[in-house]
Amino acid sequence: SQTIHQWPATLVQPVGSPLSLECTVEGTSNPNLYWYRQAAGRGLQLLFYSVGIGQISSEVPQNLSASRPQDRQFILSSKKLLLSDSGFYLCAWSDWGTTKSYYGYTFGSGTRLTVV
């Protein structure tokens, strides 16, 4: 069965420090992968998505970047964190299932990032 792992679960970082959040998927190949951010009391905002190794699309201009060095690995990074980068970050992969019917996203457990 397919599983998705995301870490760390919680992170407190000072302003100006670098960031690296990692997401890996097991049990599937060539998944579409996504990074979302959820600000306090708000919905989910799509940050990046990837349809293959080395293919990254950005949805919003920001201080963050993403990379996909392997088929089932998706990394969210920043060189210098801002206070506004605080939030809850979710990784997801897209599931077409076995019957060509779209099942929706499967999400990782999320990372709560606090920039201080």
Place this chain on the structure above:
Amino acid sequence: AQTVTQSQPEMSVQEAETVTLSCTYDTSENNYYLFWYKQPPSRQMILVIRQEAYKQQNATENRFSVNFQKAAKSFSLKISDSQLGDTAMYFCAFMKGSYQKVTFGTGTKLQVIP
């Protein structure tokens, strides 16, 4: 661009009662998918139910059912026999496109009262 609107920021329901969460969306597409996701206090996002727009029959998953009105672009979620474990934030979501990008509403916080 598609938009998803959830007009009820918070709702409450007595245990064992029925509650309906509202969602409207805006799109010019004819074929698409709609979802309801649940986010309990653990913050793990869980798929509750999905609807394919070309199917006229409303989706049902145990105590959860939807009322899909395509012409009105409405997609409400009904929770029957509410349980304490249903306490969560509920997000309505829309998907269309080859890259399966999903647009989420701002969520409805549901509290089930014992």
